[in-house]
Amino acid sequence: MIKKLSVLAVSMALFSSCVSKKIYTDLEDKYANLKKENRSLTDEVETLSADNTKLNNDLDKLQAAYDEAVAERDRLQSEYTATKSNLDNLKASYEALEKNSSAEIAKNSKKNRELLAQLEAKEQALAAENERLEKLKKELESRSQRVAELENVIAAKDANMRALKDAISKALTNFEGKGLTVEQRNGKVYVSMENKLLFESGSWYVGAQGKQAVKQLGSVLAENPDIAILIEGHTDNVPYKGNAQLSGNWDLSTKRATAIVNILRENNSINPENLTAAGRGEYAPIASNDTSEGRAKNRRIEVILTPKLDEISKLLNDI
Structure with missing residues (x-):
């Protein structure tokens, strides 16, 4: 290929002064195409070389065990x-x-x-x-x-969880900027909803806007029966002084998590066995409780979606 490029380049130099502009232009185009083809082939050779190295490394590991037995x-x-x-x-x-x-x-x-x-x-x-x-x-x-x-x-x-995250983000687009975030990390999808979207201060009653967000989330979860759904309630570190029926922040966070579970259970397509409610109180903050902004972020509901790993566990046990 390099030899072709060199010949074409020399040809262009020799005939540029004595051939028509059209012929000269055609030669330039051919030269450019050959350069492009050369770059493409070079990239392909590098890619194939990298793949070959990886395959050889894998083969060497198996060959070592085999060679030991042969010896x-x-x-x-x-x-x-x-x-x-x-x-x-x-x-x-x-x-x-x-x-x-x-x-x-x-x-x-x-x-x-x-x-x-x-x-x-x-x-x-x-x-x-x-x-x-x-x-x-x-x-x-x-x-x-x-x-x-x-x-x-x-x-x-992993692909299914990415698709689930995208579906949830699409379903909850109307609530962006209102204390709702959707993330995927460590093979799980995390849906975080700040209390300003769901509850009044000291209450575990879900407001109309929050209930709508939870129901729209439930409509996506209903289409994914193989997902375990953990609802965690979180508070800031300010001691609870509201309803005398509650013992403190931990009790409040648990009731809030249970309130979200009850809304999800209204969707008959969601298997109750997939639902778990948990109260974490003030003991899993995501921001500093020293500022009002940090405390607002800590007062939240987290819906943690985990794929069921029965199939993976079986394969791991078989290895």
């Missing part, structure tokens, strides 16, 4: 060959001494029996090692397949 098999084969050679030598000695001494014959006969027993033991060990080697090879193949299946399942669940 053990070869060691046993060598011992077997040496023992067999020793037996053959003793047989030759036995034949030479057979005529000279019955005592020597008896001694060599005993050695022969011992060597035969050793030889049989080596044969059995070699056969067992060959069997172990084949079993290891099959186990490596099976484990590689299960790892690939696990990676596919994890990738699919």
